Amino acid sequence: MTAAASPGRVLARLDDELRAFWAAAPQPGEMPRARACTMNLVVVAASPALAQQWLPVVDEVLLGVPARAIVVGLDPDGADALEGSATAVCTPAASGGPAVCSERVSLLARGAVCARLSSCVAALSATDVPTTLVWLGRVHADDPAFAPLARDATRVVLDASLGSLTSLAHVIYWARARPASDRPGVADLTWTRVAPWQELCARFFDEPRTRPLAWNVTRVNVTQASSGGGTLGPEGALLLGWLATSLGWRAASLGGKLRLLRAGERPVHAQLCAAPGRRLPPGALAALEIEASEGELALSGEIRREDDEAGGAAMATWRLAVTCRGQTHRLEQRIRLRDAESARLLERTLHRPTHDAALVDAVAWADELRGEELSCT
Amino acid sequence: MLSTPMSKAPPIAPNPLRRGLVEDRTSDACAVVIFGASGDLTRRKLMPALYNLACSRSLPGGFAVVGVARREKTDDSFRSEMKEAVSAFSRRKPIDATLWADFEKGLSYVRGAADAPATYEALRAQLERADAERGTRGNRLFYLAVPPAEFAPIVDGLRTARLVAVPEEERRGGPWTRVVFEKPFGHDLASARALNDSVAAAFSEAQVFRIDHYLGKETVQNLLVFRFANSLFEPVWGREHVDHVQITVAEDIGVEGRGRFYEQTGVTRDIVENHLMQLLCLTAMEPPISLAADAVRDEKVKVLHSLRPLERTLVEQNVVRGQYTRGVVHGDEVPSYREEPDVSPDSPVETYVAMRCFVDNWRWSGVPFYVRAGKRLARRVTEIAVVFNEVPHSLFRVPDGGITPNVLSVRIQPDEGIALRFISKEPGQQTILRDVAMDFRYGAAFGSNTPEAYERLLLDAMRGEATLFTRRDEVEAQWEYIDGVLRAWEAEGYPPPPLYPAGSWGPEQADDLLARDGRRWRKP
Numbered sequence: 001m002t003a004a005a006s007p008g009r010v011l012a013r014l015d016d017e018l019r020a021f022w023a024a025a026p027q028p029g030e031m032p033r034a035r036a037c038t039m040n041l042v043v044v045a046a047s048p049a050l051a052q053q054w055l056p057v058v059d060e061v062l063l064g065v066p067a068r069a070i071v072v073g074l075d076p077d078g079a080d081a082l083e084g085s086a087t088a089v090c091t092p093a094a095s096g097g098p099a100v101c102s103e104r105v106s107l108l109a110r111g112a113v114c115a116r117l118s119s120c121v122a123a124l125s126a127t128d129v130p131t132t133l134v135w136l137g138r139v140h141a142d143d144p145a146f147a148p149l150a151r152d153a154t155r156v157v158l159d160a161s162l163g164s165l166t167s168l169a170h171v172i173y174w175a176r177a178r179p180a181s182d183r184p185g186v187a188d189l190t191w192t193r194v195a196p197w198q199e200l201c202a203r204f205f206d207e208p209r210t211r212p213l214a215w216n217v218t219r220v221n222v223t224q225a226s227s228g229g230g231t232l233g234p235e236g237a238l239l240l241g242w243l244a245t246s247l248g249w250r251a252a253s254l255g256g257k258l259r260l261l262r263a264g265e266r267p268v269h270a271q272l273c274a275a276p277g278r279r280l281p282p283g284a285l286a287a288l289e290i291e292a293s294e295g296e297l298a299l300s301g302e303i304r305r306e307d308d309e310a311g312g313a314a315m316a317t318w319r320l321a322v323t324c325r326g327q328t329h330r331l332e333q334r335i336r337l338r339d340a341e342s343a344r345l346l347e348r349t350l351h352r353p354t355h356d357a358a359l360v361d362a363v364a365w366a367d368e369l370r371g372e373e374l375s376c377t
Numbered sequence: 378m379l380s381t382p383m384s385k386a387p388p389i390a391p392n393p394l395r396r397g398l399v400e401d402r403t404s405d406a407c408a409v410v411i412f413g414a415s416g417d418l419t420r421r422k423l424m425p426a427l428y429n430l431a432c433s434r435s436l437p438g439g440f441a442v443v444g445v446a447r448r449e450k451t452d453d454s455f456r457s458e459m460k461e462a463v464s465a466f467s468r469r470k471p472i473d474a475t476l477w478a479d480f481e482k483g484l485s486y487v488r489g490a491a492d493a494p495a496t497y498e499a500l501r502a503q504l505e506r507a508d509a510e511r512g513t514r515g516n517r518l519f520y521l522a523v524p525p526a527e528f529a530p531i532v533d534g535l536r537t538a539r540l541v542a543v544p545e546e547e548r549r550g551g552p553w554t555r556v557v558f559e560k561p562f563g564h565d566l567a568s569a570r571a572l573n574d575s576v577a578a579a580f581s582e583a584q585v586f587r588i589d590h591y592l593g594k595e596t597v598q599n600l601l602v603f604r605f606a607n608s609l610f611e612p613v614w615g616r617e618h619v620d621h622v623q624i625t626v627a628e629d630i631g632v633e634g635r636g637r638f639y640e641q642t643g644v645t646r647d648i649v650e651n652h653l654m655q656l657l658c659l660t661a662m663e664p665p666i667s668l669a670a671d672a673v674r675d676e677k678v679k680v681l682h683s684l685r686p687l688e689r690t691l692v693e694q695n696v697v698r699g700q701y702t703r704g705v706v707h708g709d710e711v712p713s714y715r716e717e718p719d720v721s722p723d724s725p726v727e728t729y730v731a732m733r734c735f736v737d738n739w740r741w742s743g744v745p746f747y748v749r750a751g752k753r754l755a756r757r758v759t760e761i762a763v764v765f766n767e768v769p770h771s772l773f774r775v776p777d778g779g780i781t782p783n784v785l786s787v788r789i790q791p792d793e794g795i796a797l798r799f800i801s802k803e804p805g806q807q808t809i810l811r812d813v814a815m816d817f818r819y820g821a822a823f824g825s826n827t828p829e830a831y832e833r834l835l836l837d838a839m840r841g842e843a844t845l846f847t848r849r850d851e852v853e854a855q856w857e858y859i860d861g862v863l864r865a866w867e868a869e870g871y872p873p874p875p876l877y878p879a880g881s882w883g884p885e886q887a888d889d890l891l892a893r894d895g896r897r898w899r900k901p
C-alpha cells in the first residue's frame with residue numbers, strides 16, 4: 001500500500017499501473033501475457049484485516065473466472081484516505097500459449113471515503129462487462145458504501161454467516177423493490193454452502209416409490225456446530241427454509257411455541273441439536289436427519305458431516321433406510337462436501353444463475369422464524 | 378424385470394426437492410455395465426470419468442459398476458486395476474483415497490464371452506446383487522466398449538436373457554434400461570442398417586445412445602451457444618457472406634498399435650463418417666426449435682439429407698485420399714503406414730481424406746465445405762474455419778494485391794476457443810494493413826479444469842438425455858453419404874491413394890482440390 005494521497009491521485013496512479021501491464025511487449029525470455037476479463041469482481045470486506053484474508057481467495061478465483069478484481073477493505077472509523085495497489089494474477093498457459101492474466105486492485109478506504117467508494121470503484125472498473133459485488137460483513141440496504149455499489153452491480157453476493165440472515169433478507173427486499181430491468185440478482189455464500197446438503201437431501205426422495213413420502217415428512221433434526229442453547233444459525237435456517245418452501249410447510253404457533261405444519265395441518269417435528277466441540281465454524285451444519293412415513297412405507301435419512309481433515313475438504317456420510325412391510329433396505333455413500341473452501345465457494349456462486357427464486361423463498365420463510373423458539377438442545 | 382402387463386397409470390410426479398436445484402446434476406440410482414472392461418477405453422476414459430463424477434457428487438446414492446470381459450479376474454483384482462487406471466488417467470490427481478474406498482465398493486466383475494449365454498446369467502445374478510446391496514433399483518446402463526463385431530451378440534444376449542426393461546415401465550416409475558454404443562456404428566450403410574435392426578429388436582430408439590465423444594467436448598457444445606445465443610453472427614452465417622468453410626480433424630499420431638483395426642476402417646470410417654460429419658452438421662444446421670434431443674437431431678438430419686450425393690464421377694473431382702509414408706513429426710522420424718504393425722505391406726487403406734462437400738439448401742447453396750482428416754499430419758488440431766467473402770472493393774494499397782478475408786475459427790482441440798481474424802492498420806505514418814486476431818480461449822475464460830467429454834456423456838446417458846448422441850436416421854444418413862465415396866474407391870480401376878510424407882499437411886492432390894477453386898487450405 002502507498003502513503004495516503006487524494007483519492008483522485010491514487011486512482012490515477014492505479015489506472016496508470018493497470019495500463020502499464022499491457023503497454024510493453026514482453027522482454028526476451030519473458031512469457032507473453034494475454035488479458036482476460038469476464039466481469040468486474042468487486043469484493044468489499046468489513047475490515048482491512050478481512051480484505052487481506054480474502055486476497056489469496058480472490059486470486060484463486062481469478063484462475064477460474066478471469067475478471068478485473070477490486071478488493072476493498074473498509075475502515076470507516078479511520079482518517080479520510082484511500083490507499084491502493086494493483087497487480088496482475090497470471091495463469092501459465094498449459095500448452096505453450098501466453099499466460100492468461102487478470103488484474104487485481106487492492107483498496108483500503110478509510111473514513112468518509114467509504115461513503116464515496118462507488119465513485120472510486122467506477123473509476124477502476126472495466127467497461128462492457130457485468131459487475132458482481134461481493135459484500136463480506138453486515139449490511140444494510142441504505143448504507144452509503146453499499147447502496148450505490150449494489151445499484152451498479154448485476155449481482156450482489158452476501159454471506160449470511162458473516163452478516164446475518166436479516167441483512168440478507170433486507171438486501172433481497174431492496175432488490176425486489178427495484179425496477180425489473182435494473183434489478184441485481186442476490187446470491188449468498190451460505191446458500192451455496194448449503195447446496196450440497198440440499199442435493200443430498202433431495203436424494204432421499206429420488207426413488208419413485210419413496211417420492212410421495214416427501215409430502216409426509218414427520219421429523220427433521222438439524223444439528224449445528226454450537227454449544228447448547230444457541231439459536232438456529234444461517235446454514236440451518238436456510239436449509240430448513242428451503243425444505244419448508246419446497247414441501248409446503250408453514251410455521252405456526254401453539255401456546256407461544258413454534259410448530260411446523262405440512263399439508264393437512266399435520267405436524268413436522270423440528271428439532272435443533274447442538275454439536276459442541278467439533279472442528280467446525282460456529283453455526284455450521286453438522287448433521288441433518290429426516291423421517292417420513294405413509295402407510296407401510298417409512299423412510300429415515302441422515303447426512304452427517306465428519307470433522308474437516310487437516311487441509312482437506314469436508315467429508316459427509318449419506319445414509320438412507322427405507323422400510324416396507326418390516327423389511328429395511330439401507331444405502332450409504334460418502335461424499336466430499338467441499339463447502340469450506342472459500343475460493344471454490346465463491347466460484348460456484350458466480351456460476352449459479354443470477355436470479356434464484358428458491359433463495360428468495362427460503363430467506364423469506366427463514367426470516368419469519370426470527371425470534372421464534374427453535375434453539376439448540 | 379420384464380414385460381409386465383401395462384397399466385394406464387399416470388407418469389410419476391417429479392421429486393419436489395429437485396425443483397430449482399441448479400448446481401448439481403445427478404442421475405437416478407443405476408448400475409453401469411461395461412462390456413469390454415479389460416480394454417483401453419475403460420481404463421483411459423470410462424472409469425476415470427465415473428470416478429470424476431463421484432468426486433463432483435454427480436453419482437447417485439445407489440450406484441454400481443459391473444465390468445464384463447473375457448479375461449479371468451476377481452472383483453478385487455478388477456478394483457485394483459481400475460484404481461491404477463484412475464490414478465494414471467484421471468484429470469484429478471492424486472486419487473482421493475477416502476472417496477475411492479467408497480467408490481470401489483460398488484465395482485464388481487463378471488467374466489464371460491459376448492456370445493455365451495452363461496455370461497448373461499452371471500451378469501443377471503450380479504445385477505440382482507447390486508440391486509439388493511447397492512440400491513441400484515433395477516436401472517441399468519449397458520456400455521458397449523467393444524469392437525463393433527461384438528455389438529450384435531451382446532444386444533442379442535441381453536435380449537435373450539431378458540435384461541432389457543420395456544420403456545413403458547420407466548414411464549410408470551419402473552426401472553429403465555439404456556445402452557451406449559461406441560463408434561464406429563457399422564462398417565457401411567448396409568451394416569449400419571443391419572446393426573440398427575438388430576438393436577431395434579431389443580431396444581426402443583429412446584433407449585439407444587450412440588456415442589460420438591466429440592459431441593461431449595465443451596467447444597462443440599459451445600458452437601450451438603455461439604451460433605444461437607449471439608445475434609451478431611447468425612445473420613452473416615450463410616451464402617451471402619461466407620465464401621467457404623474448412624473443417625480439419627488432424628492428428629499427428631499414427632495408428633498407435635491399432636493397425637488391425639485401421640486396416641478395416643481407414644480414416645473415412647474412423648473419423649469422417651462420424652466426427653467430421655457431426656461438426657459439419659453443427660456448423661450448417663438451422664436453429665432448432667428447442668434444445669430437446671429430437672429437435673436438435675432433426676436439424677442435423679436435414680443437413681445430412683441436403684448434402685449433394687457423391688456419385689462415382691463426382692468422387693474423383695471432390696475427394697482426395699492419401700496414405701502417409703515415412704517422415705518427420707515434431708522432429709522424430711516415424712515409419713510409413715505400411716510399416717506399422719499388423720498393416721499389410723501393400724495396404725490401400727487411406728490415412729488421409731479431403732473432401733469438397735456442398736449443402737444444397739437455401740442457406741448454403743454454392744458454398745463449398747472443405748473437410749479433411751488425417752493421421753501423421755504436421756500437428757494435432759481440430760477446427761472449423763468459416764472464411765468470409767472478401768471486401769467488394771479495396772480502398773487500400775496492399776503489397777500482394779488483396780485484403781485477406783475475415784476468418785472465424787472455432788478451435789475444438791487443443792486450446793479450445795474461438796478466434797476472429799480481421800484487418801487492422803499498423804501504427805505509423807503509413808497505412809499498412811495487418812491481420813490480427815481476436816482470440817477467445819475457453820480455458821482462459823473459464824478455467825482449465827472442465828469435465829472430460831466422457832463425464833458429460835456418461836452422465837447424460839444415465840439421465841436419459843440424448844441431445845449429444847446420434848439417432849438412428851442420423852447415423853444412416855451419414856453412412857449413406859460416405860457410402861458413395863467408399864463404393865467408388867472399391868470399384869475396379871480406381872487409383873490407389875497417393876502418398877504423403879508423415880509430418881506434412883497431406884498429399885499435394887488435396888492442395889489442388891482447393892487450388893482449382895482459387896482457394897487454399899489453412900495451416901491451423
